[in-house]
Amino acid sequence: MKKTAGWSGVKRNVMLVALIVLFSAVSVYGQAILSGDRSVPVEAKNGMVVTSHTLATEVALDVLKKGGNAVDAAVTAGFALAVTQPRSGNIGGGGFMLVSSEKKKEVVAIDYREKAPAGATRDMFLDADGNADQNLSRFSHISAGVPGTVAGLALALKKYGTISLEEALAPAIKLAEKGFVVTPRFSKGVKSKQKRLFKFEAGKKKFLKADGKFYEPGDIYIQADLAETLKLIAKEGIKGFYEGRTAELIVAEMQKGKGLITLEDLKNYQPKIRKPVFGTYRGYDIYSMSPPSSGGAHIIQILNILEKFPIKNLGHNSAKTIHLMAEAMKRAYADRSKFLGDSDFVKVPLSGIISKKYAASQRAGIDPDFASISRNIAPGNPTDFESNETTHFSIVDKFGNAVANTYTINFSYGSGIVVEGAGFLLNNEMDDFSAKPGVPNGYGLIGGEANKVEPQKRMLSSMSPTIVMKGGKNFLIAGSPGGSRIITTTLQVIMNVIDHNLNVQAAVNAPRIHHQWLPDEIRIEEGISVDTIRLLKGMGHTVNEKSSMGAIQSIMVAEDGIMYGGADPRRSTSAAMGF
Numbered sequence: 338m339k340k341t342a343g344w345s346g347v348k349r350n351v352m353l354v355a356l357i358v359l360f361s362a363v364s365v366y367g368q369a370i371l372s373g374d375r376s377v378p379v380e381a382k383n384g385m386v387v388t389s390h391t392l393a394t395e396v397a398l399d400v401l402k403k404g405g406n407a408v409d410a411a412v413t414a415g416f417a418l419a420v421t422q423p424r425s426g427n428i429g430g431g432g433f434m435l436v437s438s439e440k441k442k443e444v445v446a447i448d449y450r451e452k453a454p455a456g457a458t459r460d461m462f463l464d465a466d467g468n469a470d471q472n473l474s475r476f477s478h479i480s481a482g483v484p485g486t487v488a489g490l491a492l493a494l495k496k497y498g499t500i501s502l503e504e505a506l507a508p509a510i511k512l513a514e515k516g517f518v519v520t521p522r523f524s525k526g527v528k529s530k531q532k533r534l535f536k537f538e539a540g541k542k543k544f545l546k547a548d549g550k551f552y553e554p555g556d557i558y559i560q561a562d563l564a565e566t567l568k569l570i571a572k573e574g575i576k577g578f579y580e581g582r583t584a585e586l587i588v589a590e591m592q593k594g595k596g597l598i599t600l601e602d603l604k605n606y607q608p609k610i611r612k613p614v615f616g617t618y619r620g621y622d623i624y625s626m627s628p629p630s631s632g633g634a635h636i637i638q639i640l641n642i643l644e645k646f647p648i649k650n651l652g653h654n655s656a657k658t659i660h661l662m663a664e665a666m667k668r669a670y671a672d673r674s675k676f677l678g679d680s681d682f683v684k685v686p687l688s689g690i691i692s693k694k695y696a697a698s699q700r701a702g703i704d705p706d707f708a709s710i711s712r713n714i715a716p717g718n719p720t721d722f723e724s725n726e727t728t729h730f731s732i733v734d735k736f737g738n739a740v741a742n743t744y745t746i747n748f749s750y751g752s753g754i755v756v757e758g759a760g761f762l763l764n765n766e767m768d769d770f771s772a773k774p775g776v777p778n779g780y781g782l783i784g785g786e787a788n789k790v791e792p793q794k795r796m797l798s799s800m801s802p803t804i805v806m807k808g809g810k811n812f813l814i815a816g817s818p819g820g821s822r823i824i825t826t827t828l829q830v831i832m833n834v835i836d837h838n839l840n841v842q843a844a845v846n847a848p849r850i851h852h853q854w855l856p857d858e859i860r861i862e863e864g865i866s867v868d869t870i871r872l873l874k875g876m877g878h879t880v881n882e883k884s885s886m887g888a889i890q891s892i893m894v895a896e897d898g899i900m901y902g903g904a905d906p907r908r909s910t911s912a913a914m915g916f
């Protein structure tokens with residue numbers, strides 16, 4: 338497929354957009370579940386929003402239509418997702434936002450990752466025998482880090498937006514107060530995680546009807562406690578969350594389960610504006626998330642390793658291309674295990690990891706025909722070259738701004754613990770720390786000293802909101818959920834567009850592969866041909882087909898300014914809409 342849709346595609350999409358607008362105009366929230374044809378991108382000239390939930394896309398697009406910018410729309414979407422998609426949308430978690438302004442010639446990264454409470458200690462997740470206790474790090478009150486989302490979204494709006502926090506929260510408050518129509522995905526999600534969600538009364542109150550039954554598709558879902566919590570933020574700003582009633586409710590919740598978050602921790606939470614990591618790939622400029630995310634560093638490292646291979650000629654998802662990608666991925670994830678952590682606490686050899694010279698040295702170790710064995714790939718020496726369910730959304734406005742935002746409460750529904758009286762779920766992001774060197778986290782990722790638990794440290798992330806630019810113009814906005822697979826998922830959409838000339842929807846849809854060093858396997862989605870798998874096995878790779886990976890919500894902007902939105906069909910509620 339080509340990067341731009343042909344005329345028949347244009348006509349089809351104009352009709353689809355017209356239909357979407359018509360449906361939105363006559364509907365109340367929740368009744369317009371129409372998100373475009375998932376085989377061609379949605380096209381628009383004035384603004385594009387792609388999120389994992391139709392309702393979040395709708396309210397954010399509305400902000401753009403009223404003259405708001407991409408940051409206004411992003412903050413509106415972030416709060417709306419906290420209501421419509423509680424499995425990952427959140428105010429009890431954290432994330433990263435990249436903001437690009439063509440006019441200011443600037444890309445900034447807002448780090449609102451959760452932090453370890455001041456009372457956290459290195460061995461807090463070890464049992465009496467010194468073994469990592471996964472129940473503690475994933476499903477207990479001490480699995481929660483200090484939430485960053487409210488402070489991060491408020492900071493983004495204050496520095497780069499044009500509307501008030503009250504305006505950005507209004508659609509979310511309406512969705513919580515008046516309710517929205519339950520989708521099959523929502524209903525199935527709650528049922529599948531009932532053990533986690535119904536451990537405490539507050540979870541039952543949030544996710545079950547008054548008669549104790551499940552919400553079924555078509556029911557209206559109202560969240561009165563959450564509406565009150567959001568209203569307090571609208572009225573009092575971040576103090577309405579980090580101090581006063583909500584803070585007290587969080588601390589009271591902590592006390593029910595030996596949790597560590599204190600009023601002081603909440604009051605002290607600060608998001609940070611950071612410089613994104615920067616690299617180049619075949620003439621494109623790549624901006625992505627810097628530590629405490631590993632995402633940007635390793636996307637650029639893998640692209641650097643692959644840049645000298647003729648990927649386009651080797652073919653999309655051919656055995657040769659997958660082999661080279663897997664070999665580059667192995668080396669990057671080996672480095673991740675040793676060198677990556679919160680750069681406010683440890684020295685991350687970032688400039689080495691993303692240097693083209695280091696990539697050349699790693700490329701030299703790749704046999705073009707045979708798989709290397711992961712255990713033989715020790716983390717490299719980048720210092721010599723120095724000079725996890727989550728949700729992503731992408732937004733572009735007509736003023737030359739683009740936003741890539743990924744935020745999370747870690748697993749689906751995070752810790753499963755709802756703050757009683759406040760109506761939101763707490764993250765279990767503490768599991769992203771290395772509980773014990775060499776012991777894998779929830780995504781099978783191994784970490785070391787650089788990512789050990791320390792008070793007030795941010796746990797290492799893989800979230801990779803990314804903005805690709807060409808000649809100073811926003812070109813591709815991408816990012817994904819998927820834990821350890823976030824990095825490779827985002828990487829493949831970038832390569833599918835740049836190397837293989839796929840349009841953004843085809844790039845998002847294409848079957849993906851993943852290698853994370855350990856376990857030593859190429860994980861594939863369905864859709865990779867049996868011939869390819871046979872060839873890969875012949876090269877010495879272990880290949881395992883598993884469930885789908887990630888949910889990229891992406892936008893490509895063509896040279897003529899037309900915006901193409903690609904919503905990921907791996908999520909039934911995802912929606913791209915433009916105007």
Ligand code: GLY
Binds near residue numbers: 725727748798800820
């Ligand atoms: N919790 C998944 C990540 O941040 O990578």
